[in-house]
Amino acid sequence: MIDHVGFEVSDLERSARFYDAVFYALGARRMLDSEHAIAYGINGPVVWIVVRGRAPAPGYGHLALNASGKAAVDAAHRAGLANGGEDDGAPGQRPQYGRRCYAGYLRDPDGLRVEVVSRR
Numbered sequence: 001m002i003d004h005v006g007f008e009v010s011d012l013e014r015s016a017r018f019y020d021a022v023f024y025a026l027g028a029r030r031m032l033d034s035e036h037a038i039a040y041g042i043n044g045p046v047v048w049i050v051v052r053g054r055a056p057a058p059g060y061g062h063l064a065l066n067a068s069g070k071a072a073v074d075a076a077h078r079a080g081l082a083n084g085g086e087d088d089g090a091p092g093q094r095p096q097y098g099r100r101c102y103a104g105y106l107r108d109p110d111g112l113r114v115e116v117v118s119r120r
Helices: 012-025 070-082
Strands: 005-008 029-033 037-041 045-050 063-066 086-093 102-107 113-118
Touching (some): 012 029, 012 037, 012 045, 029 045, 070 102, 070 113
Antiparallel strands (some): 037 045, 086 102
């Protein structure tokens, strides 16, 4: 369905610290690292983060990251908070999205909303 997702940030180094921690907690890793972009994935780069030298223009609702279970959601949320993120909804059951939905929400260093979710 989706090949990749990309978005802009204002400070690539600051965002890299945040996303390195969050993606590592989910079993993904940084797969590309250049002066103007980083990308993360498991078998190939799926999430691309770029800096363009101008103010970012956030325009999406949020980025939802799949986790392997509740412990992974909790770990990714903690990792994001410890690396420049802000809490935007503590991990917990979200029955309004399905009986097995467990999710936590963060704001990345640019204020973009990141959801970490497990439906297992």
